[in-house]
Amino acid sequence: MPTQADDTRAARAAFVSCWSCKGPVAAQALFCHTCGAIQQPAQLDHFRRLGLEPDFDTDVDMVEKRYLGFQRAIHPDRFATRPAKERAFAEAQAVALNQAYETLKDPLRRAAYLLSLKGVDASVSKEETVRDPELLMEVMEAREALMEATSIEKVEKLQAKAGADAIAVLSGISKAFASDDLDAANRLTTRLKYLRKYLDETRTRRIALEQEQGTA
Amino acid sequence: MSGLLQIHEPGETPEPHAQERGIAIGIDLGTTNSVVAVADGEQPEVLRDAHGDGLIPSVVALMPEGVVVGRAAQDLRAKNPDCVVSSIKRLMGRGVHDVKALAGVLPYRIAASGDSVGMVRLEVAGRSITPIEISAEILKAVKARAEQSLGQGVTQAVVTVPAYFDDAARSATKDAAKLAGLDVLRLVNEPTAAALAYGLDSGAEGVYAIYDLGGGTFDISLLRLQKGVFQVLSTGGDSALGGDDLDHALAERAIAASGLQKLDEAGAAALLLAARAVKEQLTERDSVKLTAEIGGTKIDFTVSRREFEALIDPLVQRTMRACRQVLDDARVTPKEIQGVVLVGGSTRVPLVRRRVEEFFGRAPLADINPDEVVAVGAALQAKALTRGSDTLLLDVIPLSLGIETMGGIVEKVIDRNTPIPVAKAQDFTTYQDGQTGMLIHVVQGERETVDACRSLGRFELLGIPPMVAGAARIQVTFAVDADGLLTVSAMEKITGIRAEIAVKPSYGLTESEMADMLRDSLVHARDDMEQRLLIEARVEAERVLLALDAALKADGALLSDEERAAIDSAIAKLRQAIKGEDRDLVNAAVESLDHATHAFAQHRMDRAVAQALKGHSLDEVEASMASDPAPDGRRPGRPAE
Ligand SMILES: Nc1ncnc2c1ncn2[C@@H]1O[C@H](COP(=O)(O)OP(=O)(O)OP(=O)(O)O)[C@@H](O)[C@H]1O
Numbered sequence: 135m136p137t138q139a140d141d142t143r144a145a146r147a148a149f150v151s152c153w154s155c156k157g158p159v160a161a162q163a164l165f166c167h168t169c170g171a172i173q174q175p176a177q178l179d180h181f182r183r184l185g186l187e188p189d190f191d192t193d194v195d196m197v198e199k200r201y202l203g204f205q206r207a208i209h210p211d212r213f214a215t216r217p218a219k220e221r222a223f224a225e226a227q228a229v230a231l232n233q234a235y236e237t238l239k240d241p242l243r244r245a246a247y248l249l250s251l252k253g254v255d256a257s258v259s260k261e262e263t264v265r266d267p268e269l270l271m272e273v274m275e276a277r278e279a280l281m282e283a284t285s286i287e288k289v290e291k292l293q294a295k296a297g298a299d300a301i302a303v304l305s306g307i308s309k310a311f312a313s314d315d316l317d318a319a320n321r322l323t324t325r326l327k328y329l330r331k332y333l334d335e336t337r338t339r340r341i342a343l344e345q346e347q348g349t350a
Numbered sequence: 351m352s353g354l355l356q357i358h359e360p361g362e363t364p365e366p367h368a369q370e371r372g373i374a375i376g377i378d379l380g381t382t383n384s385v386v387a388v389a390d391g392e393q394p395e396v397l398r399d400a401h402g403d404g405l406i407p408s409v410v411a412l413m414p415e416g417v418v419v420g421r422a423a424q425d426l427r428a429k430n431p432d433c434v435v436s437s438i439k440r441l442m443g444r445g446v447h448d449v450k451a452l453a454g455v456l457p458y459r460i461a462a463s464g465d466s467v468g469m470v471r472l473e474v475a476g477r478s479i480t481p482i483e484i485s486a487e488i489l490k491a492v493k494a495r496a497e498q499s500l501g502q503g504v505t506q507a508v509v510t511v512p513a514y515f516d517d518a519a520r521s522a523t524k525d526a527a528k529l530a531g532l533d534v535l536r537l538v539n540e541p542t543a544a545a546l547a548y549g550l551d552s553g554a555e556g557v558y559a560i561y562d563l564g565g566g567t568f569d570i571s572l573l574r575l576q577k578g579v580f581q582v583l584s585t586g587g588d589s590a591l592g593g594d595d596l597d598h599a600l601a602e603r604a605i606a607a608s609g610l611q612k613l614d615e616a617g618a619a620a621l622l623l624a625a626r627a628v629k630e631q632l633t634e635r636d637s638v639k640l641t642a643e644i645g646g647t648k649i650d651f652t653v654s655r656r657e658f659e660a661l662i663d664p665l666v667q668r669t670m671r672a673c674r675q676v677l678d679d680a681r682v683t684p685k686e687i688q689g690v691v692l693v694g695g696s697t698r699v700p701l702v703r704r705r706v707e708e709f710f711g712r713a714p715l716a717d718i719n720p721d722e723v724v725a726v727g728a729a730l731q732a733k734a735l736t737r738g739s740d741t742l743l744l745d746v747i748p749l750s751l752g753i754e755t756m757g758g759i760v761e762k763v764i765d766r767n768t769p770i771p772v773a774k775a776q777d778f779t780t781y782q783d784g785q786t787g788m789l790i791h792v793v794q795g796e797r798e799t800v801d802a803c804r805s806l807g808r809f810e811l812l813g814i815p816p817m818v819a820g821a822a823r824i825q826v827t828f829a830v831d832a833d834g835l836l837t838v839s840a841m842e843k844i845t846g847i848r849a850e851i852a853v854k855p856s857y858g859l860t861e862s863e864m865a866d867m868l869r870d871s872l873v874h875a876r877d878d879m880e881q882r883l884l885i886e887a888r889v890e891a892e893r894v895l896l897a898l899d900a901a902l903k904a905d906g907a908l909l910s911d912e913e914r915a916a917i918d919s920a921i922a923k924l925r926q927a928i929k930g931e932d933r934d935l936v937n938a939a940v941e942s943l944d945h946a947t948h949a950f951a952q953h954r955m956d957r958a959v960a961q962a963l964k965g966h967s968l969d970e971v972e973a974s975m976a977s978d979p980a981p982d983g984r985r986p987g988r989p990a991e
Pocket residue numbers: 379380381382383384439563564565566567568592593594626629630631633693694695696697698699720721
């Protein structure tokens with residue numbers, strides 16, 4: 135049972151004071167309802183920043199739509215002739231929004247981020263050693279096959295296979311999150327990360343081959 | 351309707367400030383030509399000279415009688431080669447090393463300076479001068495043209511830069527504008543500006559490629575146009591590739607063919623001019639004769655279009671590689687592209703059109719004026735920034751930002767094609783007991799080693815509290831603003847101490863150099879600092895009054911009569927102070943008003959909390975306060991339970 139003190143604390147936490155007119159503003163509002171001033175970005179996770187619930191299966195079209203809607207309201211271009219403070223807040227809002235957008239529109243980053251929200255650290259940007267020996271084997275074999283592929287057709291085949299794998303992994307990640315199996319989600323996210331890298335390598339390889347053949 | 355919507359209703363003017371009633375202009379500061387446009391009325395308009403010419407050649411002559419810019423400067427070249435500078439944009443943000451690496455005949459004389467580091471300086475008319483100052487002269491001329499044709503002073507501008515310009519070149523451009531007495535509202539990327547002008551004109555929707563080959567730079571950008579939003583998906587290019595290089599290729603061929611041995615500066619400039627004329631004629635004709643007399647040697651050299659194309663094809667192929675890269679970066683196939691828009695004078699070259707058509711599998715759109723479209727876009731953006739607009743530009747950072755780590759390896763902090771503004775924080779620690787300073791070397795580029803990237807600057811963190819090695823947690827934040835300009839800030843996380851940052855730009859002006867130049871420049875001699883501060887204080891005071899007015903209208907009933915009287919009297923005092931000339935008085939009155947409204951703020955907060963607790967659910971209270979103007983407004987969430 136929440137006590138009265140808890141309720142009061144909760145109620146207070148729902149508001150911040152507007153920097154401009156000093157009145158109460160909902161903690162997550164972008165603008166003050168009384169004086170219209172843009173507010174500092176609230177501490178929010180990327181999903182809630184876009185008005186979404188944390189969910190791996192978030193619709194990318196919805197992410198785009200929300201992103202553009204908010205950008206229209208807070209982009210620094212809208213504040214170019216406003217006082218420095220408002221310009222700074224608009225910029226901070228746009229920075230937060232861009233970060234949310236960049237994270238959520240990409241399923242790999244979204245998965246890693248959702249894991250981190252749930253307390254699992256799966257950093258995607260940093261190079262780290264593969265701990266899963268099976269995955270390690272697979273990666274090495276795939277790289278070898280790519281090195282040996284000397285025709286564009288062969289590279290395309292490898293590319294298609296990795297692409298199909300990636301799609302399968304994505305649906306696996308979705309299932310894992312749905313059943314709250316964070317271990318599986320984490321494992322599959324690492325796998326997706328390597329598949330992505332491998333797909334990049336196949337692309338590079340393909341361009342190299344095309345250029346070789348183009349100049350030949 | 352919420353407050354913000356009222357202020358920024360499309361087409362409506364945001365509240366006017368003292369300084370901002372003038373017209374903001376759009377400037378395309380080009381390698382070869384500069385163009386200025388305004389969009390104040392219905393249609394954007396390029397400002398032309400008496401002959402109807404919109405292009406101002408980006409040529410500067412430093413004559414004993416004064417500075418001459420444009421066509422007149424061009425005409426002075428033959429007789430005064432060492433006083434005339436052109437294509438200065440190629441040197442913006444460049445170092446001495448970069449210039450040495452620029453191949454071919456250079457029409458500049460680089461000032462011999464003691465050190466081989468830092469920003470390049472030119473020797474012109476016997477004096478040593480920076481590219482920033484020369485660009486400032488062009489901008490002053492542009493500003494003068496605008497003022498003359500508009501019949502009023504102009505202080506605000508949107509200036510375009512190649513999308514592929516790095517941070518050093520961008521800051522150099524902004525500094526040049528400052529020196530010219532222009533307040534840069536925004537640096538806009540050239541292809542993005544072109545897209546804005548083109549898209550608004552044609553009502554285009556979908557993914558478009560903007561291929562911009564000008565006099566000295568090449569940009570390729572992919573944008574998605576939808577419902578007034580111009581979103582850059584990826585951008586690429588080469589900030590040292592343009593029509594100038596085609597001229598060089600042709601000139602070098604002519605030299606080889608005529609057996610000419612040595613070329614002096616005047617000879618090189620004359621030959622390049624002749625080559626440019628031939629190149630431009632080859633756009634219409636199959637074969638052209640280049641004749642010139644250089645240093646007593648007669649050059650008589652006929653080129654066919656086919657020969658010319660063979661000569662320049664490697665350069666054109668370089669642009670195609672960049673096209674492939676941006677498609678790849680955006681994960682877009684040529685088929686998904688709705689249209690290819692050509693921008694820049696060099697896209698008139700038939701081979702360029704052919705190659706673009708081959709690559710994208712469709713004929714490019716060339717029904718726009720490639721010379722003027724960038725300035726028109728800049729003008730439209732200037733209007734959007736000052737008068738409000740329905741459209742929105744969302745741009746990206748063209749080149750990755752990184753920092754130097756052990757062994758000269760680059761660690762990327764912000765990846766290319768990330769939407770701006772963007773900020774990323776990175777933690778550093780000390781490696782020695784009691785260490786109080788730290789050096790951070792910031793570079794820009796895609797390669798893995800520091801040597802292969804461009805150095806932007808060295809940031810020295812000072813005032814780190816002394817601790818044992820590895821104990822400090824210094825969070826360094828790299829922030830790129832909407833102009834694509836980087837700032838770095840740092841904080842020690844454990845103590846909360848803000849480390850001081852001393853910046854040494856690799857190829858730019860330090861703050862004190864900039865201050866010196868500003869002081870020296872006539873434009874700012876009259877600019878009284880005190881006056882400026884007074885205006886700022888007034889603007890802030892007006893904001894406080896407006897905000898309080900809104901608050902009193904909404905919640906004034908919460909005040910007792912005495913409280914209200916105290917506030918009213920503080921308001922009256924502030925209004926009085928604003929009318930005066932004393933900045934300190936204004937600030938003091940703002941402060942006392944702040945005191946007088948303390949209790950009011952408290953009442954307002956208490957009531958909100960009380961309402962939330964009493965009967966009304968929090969959701970209801972918050973919903974009634976929801977001020978989110980976005981179409982899918984984020985509803986204020988519930989507090990943690
Ligand atoms: N008919 C033509 N055929 C070929 N080239 C042309 C023609 N007309 C102009 N050019 C070339 O276009 C270049 C100038 O184009 P533009 O004015 O778009 O460049 P800029 O905006 O000054 O340069 P940048 O955008 O690179 O800074 C010059 O190199 C010029 O020789």
